[in-house]
Amino acid sequence: MRNLVQDTASTPSISALPDTREVLLETRGLGFETNGHHLLTDIDLQIRRGSRTVIMGPNGAGKSLLLRLMHGLISPTHGDVLWRGHALNKTARKDQAMVFQRPVLLRRSTRANLKFALGVRGEKGGKRNGLIQKALTAAGLSHLANRPARVLSGGEQQRLATVRALACQPDILFLDEPTASLDPASTAAIEQLILEANANGITIILVTHDTGQASRLGQELIFLQDGEIAEIGPAHRVLKIPQSAPARALRDGQLFVKN
Secondary structure, three states: OOOOOEOOOOOOEOOOOOOOOOEEEEEEEEEEEEOOEEEEEEEEEEEEOOOEEEEEOOOOOOHHHHHHHHHOOOOOOEEEEEEOOEEOOHHHHOOEEEEOOOOOOOOOEHHHHHHHHHHHOOOOHHHHHHHHHHHHHHHOOHHHOOOEHHHOOHHHHHHHHHHHHHHOOOOEEEEEOOOOOOOHHHHHHHHHHHHHHHHOOOEEEEEOOOHHHHHHHOOEEEEEEOOEEEEEEEHHHHHHOOOOHHHHHHHOOOOOOOO
16 A cells, blocks of 8 residues: 555545445555556545545646546556446446546537437436436526537536436546636536535546635545555545645645655
8 A cells, every 4th residue: 555644544435434325436456557657556445425526636646547447448457446346347337427528529419419328328208308308407508409519618518518427317427627628607517516416316526626626526535646645535624734745735836746
């Protein structure tokens, strides 16, 4: 284990308080190596049902890579990703969804993007139509239902991508800097969708560089540095009173340099 700071020394759980909620996702000794370079090393985590976890760290720390490994988009070179105690596989991934920094949309209408995603999940007929309308309303896109998705504004596209993921009713939603290039109004709309989803029982894992967003959305915070966990703990504590040098550097607006 190379974890530098954790609030609980005896367990990889990211909560400092006893938590009896189901462990949805767990990583054990997770690592990724390419061409002799270790991009992630010894990542041990437990993500519990209903939690909101934020992942932070400087560019190149391994945040997006960790997200993709946990979602099964990339296979680890070391360690394991477990879903409900079993190896993550294609079937398990049907219980997950992911929103990328740049929305991946089909060359179809706004409505058709939702229809296709729900169809892949096996939803048909009246139930699918109801879910589509609910998603359009939640995203404020009902008046744009027939517009080609790829001509929507950046904020509209990201709202569509978010509600498309949520319409599939995942147990866990991964978000990779979903508001990085959005204006404040669009950012607020996405954050509201995330909070509402979590209130409805969806577990959230969010990568962000925005400390304000981390404070608003995060319950727990994982801070990565050079592919390793530098610090884990309650988001408010890590942001305000960080215990590790890398997290303190972020708080102080400085670059962390190893001695």
